[in-house]
Amino acid sequence: MSAVAEPIEPILHAHIDDHLARRNAMVLAVAQALAGGNNTVIVSTASIVGAVLAPDKGLATLPITCMVIGMWLGTLPVGLLAKRFGRRFALQAGSLFGVASGLISYGAVMQGNFWLLLIGTFCGGLYAAAHNSYRFAAADTASEAYRPKVVSWVLAGGVFAAVIGPQLVIFTKDLLPPHLFAASYLGQSACAVLAAIVLLFVKVPPVAPERIESPRPLLTIVQAPRFIVAVACGVASYSMMNMIMTSAPLAMVGCGHSVTDATLGIQWHVLAMYAPSFVTGSLIARFGVERITGIGLALIGLTAVVGIAGITVAHFWTGLILLGFGWNLAFIGATTMVTQCHRSDERNKVQAFNDFLIFGSMAVASFSSGQLLEYVGWTAINEVIFPTIFIAGAMLMWLALRKPAAAV
Secondary structure: OOOOOOOOOOOOOOOOOHHHHHHHHHHHHHHHHHHHHHHHHHHHHHHHHHHHHOOOHHHOOHHHHHHHHHHHHHHHHHHHHHHHHOHHHHHHHHHHHHHHHHHHHHHHHHHOOHHHHHHHHHHHHHHHHHHOOHHHHHHOOOOOOOHHHHHHHHHHOHHHHHHHHHHHHHHHOOOOOOOOOHHHHHHHHHHHHHHHHHHOOOOOOOOOOOOOOOOOOHHHHHOOHHHHHHHHHHHHHHHHHHHHHHHHHHHHHHOOOOHHHHHHHHHHHHHHHHOOHHHHHHHHHHHOHHHHHHHHHHHHHHHHHHHHHOOOHHHHHHHHHHHHHHHHHHHHHHHHHHHOOOOHHHHHHHHHHHHHHHHHHHHHHHHHHHHHHHHOOHHHHHHOHHHHHHHHHHHHHHHHHOOHHHHO
């Protein structure tokens, strides 16, 4: 089998321009750093603020669940906007929700209003639905061989997001006493404004010419084995990552560790999520997308082993770092497989449907993490990883072992 399996059907090569793809990837990486910083502020703070404001401690992670629900519900509209008005319009529209998220969350903290916080994080999720499509925007004009690299470069912007978000929280959390994190949410809005300015420099390719044959129905595309496995790997990697990342800060504080330790844990985690992106595309090109995705799933499984082994700061940080590395390899691999499943005139609906499924699973995982942590404990959260990763890994192995003729 070749290093990168052939797509189910040949992808149209209209407007293929690797130079433009590389330029857009660099611009989108900067936007990713700022937008990701916005997102990381929510992840670092929302469960802690939720534990203070919520009427029930079991609802502490509900603000992050609302963010994930926003991501879930926003994916299809982002795809429709991109199809109707173009990628850049859809991404800029998302930036408005990024600004609103920080301002509303600021108001929630100042008023001590838990329900207003849920609205703020929901808006943050709508923003995340837009900036999570940056990776696809970079791949729009890339050749098939170049596509994993530009996806990786965009996600590499998350390395800087890993520093921007947590450091913003650390330096602003006490600026407006006694309202913990109030100033952090104002900084979150500022990140979204700067990201919107950067997006102005994205060059959008012209609309693809009409095809002689009609685009395939979505149902036909999503029944393909490669797409099914790609979604399974994307769901497993993203939902398990989100479940651990959502509950880890709250679990650390509950185990007696400081808020700063919890925030730094998220910083190391997000760094690990995006730092490998500089080489992940090259690794996929050399060793094959299935192999790299499988290694990523295995690292996520190892995260659970570390989490069960102990509750010291070192255990939390090590687990979060492994989780970040595993997510990077598995998710970029899954994204690459999705781009191999559609033609250029099918991309918006296929990519939006893929993200809709992934973020829907994340919403379930995020809410479940709060309930599991409150009523069963940190160990139980980690144990959920094992069957999830096993199923996705088995499906991936089945796909990799198929004969090339059957794989396409």
